[in-house]
Amino acid sequence: MKSSSMSPRSIGLVCAASAQGLIGAAAGVSAVLSDYPVTGGQMLRYAVAALVLFGVLRLRRIPLLRPTRRELVRLGLLALCGQTLFNLFLFAALDRADPATVGSILGATPLLLVLAAPVLGGRRPSRSVLLASLVVVAGAAVVQGLGGGTALGLLFACGVALCEMGFTLIAVPLLPRLGAWRIAAYATAMAIPQMLVVGAFTDGTELIRMPSGTELAALLYLALPLTAGAFLLWYSALARIEPERAGLFMGLVPVTAALSGLVLGTGAPTAGQFGGALLVGVGVVLGMRAEREDPAEPVAPAASAGSVIPPVPLPPGTERLRGSAEEISARPATIVGPPPTNRYSPTPPATSAR
Numbered sequence: 001m002k003s004s005s006m007s008p009r010s011i012g013l014v015c016a017a018s019a020q021g022l023i024g025a026a027a028g029v030s031a032v033l034s035d036y037p038v039t040g041g042q043m044l045r046y047a048v049a050a051l052v053l054f055g056v057l058r059l060r061r062i063p064l065l066r067p068t069r070r071e072l073v074r075l076g077l078l079a080l081c082g083q084t085l086f087n088l089f090l091f092a093a094l095d096r097a098d099p100a101t102v103g104s105i106l107g108a109t110p111l112l113l114v115l116a117a118p119v120l121g122g123r124r125p126s127r128s129v130l131l132a133s134l135v136v137v138a139g140a141a142v143v144q145g146l147g148g149g150t151a152l153g154l155l156f157a158c159g160v161a162l163c164e165m166g167f168t169l170i171a172v173p174l175l176p177r178l179g180a181w182r183i184a185a186y187a188t189a190m191a192i193p194q195m196l197v198v199g200a201f202t203d204g205t206e207l208i209r210m211p212s213g214t215e216l217a218a219l220l221y222l223a224l225p226l227t228a229g230a231f232l233l234w235y236s237a238l239a240r241i242e243p244e245r246a247g248l249f250m251g252l253v254p255v256t257a258a259l260s261g262l263v264l265g266t267g268a269p270t271a272g273q274f275g276g277a278l279l280v281g282v283g284v285v286l287g288m289r290a291e292r293e294d295p296a297e298p299v300a301p302a303a304s305a306g307s308v309i310p311p312v313p314l315p316p317g318t319e320r321l322r323g324s325a326e327e328i329s330a331r332p333a334t335i336v337g338p339p340p341t342n343r344y345s346p347t348p349p350a351t352s353a354r
Helices: 008-025 038-059 069-096 099-106 109-120 127-144 151-169 172-202 213-238 243-264 271-293
Strands: none
Touching: 008 213, 008 243, 038 069, 038 172, 038 213, 069 151, 069 172, 099 151, 109 127, 109 151, 109 243, 127 243, 127 271, 151 243, 172 213, 213 243, 243 271
16 A cells, blocks of 8 residues: 655645644743843854754755855845844833733734735735634634734834844745754854854853753743754744745744643633634634635736737646655745744743744
């Protein structure tokens, strides 16, 4: 009997759901690190994760490709936007706004991806996926709840959402040549000196201290499953499915965060949160069905006067590349120019800081 393997699309969906599930499940870890220096803790986290990622690259005999100058700039922006600024904006927002407010604004990221990713990739946004993203955002808002905050806090929260979107869109053009493993390793390593510079100004000599046993366990969780694992899963997903469809799974973050509270005994989900989780699930299903019913079409270039442009057939959907995580590459339609996360806060939103 022949064993049937999963299609690249199915693998991408599983990777996207797993990555966002890990981010949401880590929300409770932030409270454990509330007394630990933020930048120092994240620097340690990224250092451990980078060592693990580069170690795995060596074990799997994946060669370290030297990034071009353009790729190096994009990797630096990826680390700056998706990790360093993301966390700085997040902590600033949490100081000035309720966690529910920050989480609700961050939950709008799927809608931003649906609008931005197709345009940057030269495609028309899908109406069906746009509708699905609205359902996901509504469900995430119901799960997270609404809160209040200052105008500056809302501004920082919007910055967090933009950084979350950049974490996806900046990485996509790097996937065809570098692959998910190298991007995760390179970007994580580049975030270490960025956090060191920030920490030198914010924490000074108290940048790093010996963590307690509980803090050490939290840092290891954030370094291994959340950073090394979730980053790799997310970039593997982006190599197989469009960013806007992968972004729909960001609605799972507040859902898994609420469920993790139930498992850890830190809180019990309400009936409204279960209803919001159902909305998120409906939105994700609608987004996946839209790929068959309303495929994204390339935007045709404007024709010059007197010229005739013959119709260009769309590439068949079966041209998705198969291969291991380190060899995966994005489909032409997904190449655009763009969680996971440990956000240390006594009362974190339903998402974790990268």
